[in-house]
Amino acid sequence: METGGFHKIKIDPFDKGFDMGMAKPLSRSVRLNGFSTCLRLEQIYWNILTEIARINTCSVSALLSYVDREVHLRYGGVKNFSGLVRVVCVVHVLKGRAAAASADTLAQ
Template identity: 75%
Template sequence: MARLSGRDVSEVARFPDIRNDPFVREFDMGLVCPLSRSVRLNGFATCLRLERVYWDILADMARLNDCSVSALLSYVDREVHLRHGGVKNFSGLVRVVCVVHSLSEGGHHPR
């Protein structure tokens, strides 16, 4: 657990009132727990470590596409190579794909 020094406390005191609390009622801290899962990406076995919330979103995306999470991730892996020549941080890409999906489902459009 992080401890606040006297300076940190004074900095926190300067924050404006937060009107929309990011810790929504019934916030599930379990969603923060990282989980490592073995997946096959286009035939190659690998391990992917993501927080549970992202695995939940991926499961929903796979359900919407009537495929497995591995098939969905294989598609993302293949498309990022075809469209952009690859990516250095595949886990980061997957997190962003999940956030963009969630925003589009809620009617929000990222820049």
């Protein structure tokens, strides 16, 4: 349904406490397998990486080194490492939602 030239959507991403600060890009120096580099990601992705690192009891740099090493070993590398990191973060969030939905289904 279009109103005023815009499509009306059912789920408004800006509803209830949306924090525009999470979209702010933040550059951090990280070490990837011994090499120092700068990675620029939005704050929300740094938050997710911190969560993944905590779950794996390692630092964010260690986590990113693992991702870098594995993408080289398994796929011969990647042209856009920042993009890969964003995808890793989204997959982590989606897996968490799927696990929560599965647990809810089992509890019923």
